[in-house]
Amino acid sequence: MNWTEYLPPLLEGAWVTVQLTVYSMVLGALLSFAAGIGKLSPNWAIKGLSVVYIEIFRGTSLLVQLFWLYFALPLVGDLIGINLRLPPVIAGVLALGLNIGAYGAEVVRGSLQAVPVAQLETARALNFTRRQTLWRVALPQALPEMMPPFSNLAVQNLKDTALVSLISLGDLAFRAEQIRNFTQDSVTVYTIILFMYFGMALVLASFVRGLEFWVSRWRARA
Amino acid sequence: MLFGYEWVTGQGDLAFAASILPMLLLGLVVTIQATVAGFFIAVILGLIFAALRQSRFRVVRYVTGFVVEFLRDTPLLVQLFFLYYVLPEFGIVLPAFMTGALALGVQYSAYTSQVYRAGIEAVPPGQREAARALDLTERRTFTHVILPQAIPRIIPALGNYAVSIMKDVPILSVVTVLEVLNVAKIIGDQTFNYLVPFTMVGALYLVLTLIASYLVRLLDRALPKTGLPLR
């Protein structure tokens, strides 16, 4: 088997990896903002929920979370009489999104806390409500600060998608393992997919850089 | 049966949990060993990368920069498989644990090399200029002025990566390393009860990372921010 023949199945796997990355990134971004803002809430219930979520998903291993959702959650479902048998794609996206969202939440919280107090006081003097202050004053100024760490998390998330191959989802890492099993040509296969991941990471990072440029368009440029 | 211990089924979850705890703890020991070994390699290899990036030769700097970026942007799982299947083809046959620790070390060396660089760059340029004004040699400036101020920044950052490494150890289960998640998976496969062992692994991890993060914070606070009095 010539190495070019590996490419069609690998590209198929790469497409699955791209989809997983996009879906879990969207979920993770939503959770980042929800929990990051929630952790600063004066409402103790919202604050508590956010802290517990962040601590659990930052405090345990992603693979443990993935296995728990895929293998253990159905048993919880049996106990309470609901079918919680998740298809691998759902379990994968959930685990990836929940995990990266917990890290992202700390980024959101940190960036919000870095907004100068004077800006918040000015919003108060102009009689903005708490919510208006958050959406109109604090978040727009915090967004540019979030982008560099978000870029790292996005690449982290892309790399983490490889773990879903362990619950037999046909992503890039899974296809590579199949081909290796079949051909024993491990050097070629793994070299190819390492470069494929590398390429995807570069594209993803430049996408986030574009996003950073867009959210900081109001800033002075050196 | 695992590691000479028997699991107790049919007597409720609590009895089952109690019976598998010793096995999970033995798995946890392997997890910690892998963390330490991986961290050790990452600390050394990262230092080498950081030094190469300061090389006088532009080619060396560029190649190192590319390698570090490449290692950082590709999945640990794939790097692990690569080492696991490719090293033997070059006649290097390592135990699974060693391959796993090596993969952890290689992946995280990309991060630690950045920590060294950032730590040294964080020392204010005025310090270097002051040392030059005092006619200190380059070497003495580095060992007596730069390093003592950089180390208190570097060590806590390295500590945080040690915690990250610990959370990545379960990936080594794919090459048959019997760390804690793999032990739980085996128990689950045998007893068809995944809920108890996986939940226990989650709880053990939570405790372990809380302790580790606390230790890193203690360390951070113990280090003098004004610089370490090296002799």
Added chain:
Amino acid sequence: MSEPIIRFDKVVKRFGALTVLDRLDFTVQPGEKVSIIGPSGSGKSTVLRILMTLEPIQEGTIWVDGHPLWHEERDGRLVPASEAHLREMRKLLGMVFQQFNLFPHMTVLRNITEAPIAVLGMSKQEARERAMELLELVGLADQADKFPHQLSGGQQQRVGIARALAMRPKIMLFDEPTSALDPELVGEVLTVIGKLAHEHDLTMLLVTHEMRFAREVSDRVCFFDQGRMVEEGPPDQLFTEPREARTREFLKAVLAPQE
């Protein structure tokens, strides 16, 4: 005299163990222009920050336009104010900050229209028209689409004044509006404030180090030191023949010819 628009009644403000305002009594009449002068740490900026509800008070009562500021009347008693009451009271007040505090992510125009639209529920069209009038007033109509970082400090502060005016307050608070400016930019900001003082019936409270300006623009000048109002009076009297020794010392120090 009519009912004062601002009345401090034995107001105490503490930061921890430090007493910043010590049983302060202080009134301002509607339409009056009052300057507050004094050394740093005298509590003069705190008076403005308390009025803008940025700092709470520990004791005493403040009345603004006939209503208690930090309290609400309930069953004939005064209880600490709710956020709703504070929001109602803030409508009366506008503030100009030492560091301008423009929103860096909004154009000049948006800086001025944002609060009227979001808080007062003004239509976009109306808010824009009002904003352009105010920019005309401060002489910056041609800068409407720029971002704050593209303006000089003096221009930013003039936008800050327009932004506060856009909320149509009855009382304007100026907290050292020229202290952060390069000397050559002070004049343009003082000109705008002077114009406001002479042409409008706004009540104005001005904390400043610009003694000449304070003298020229104010109806009354108050000298603060160590949390107390040491002396107050018409500017001509206070600057030329102060009654208190501390006032004399302070004025001598700040008015001494620069070497």
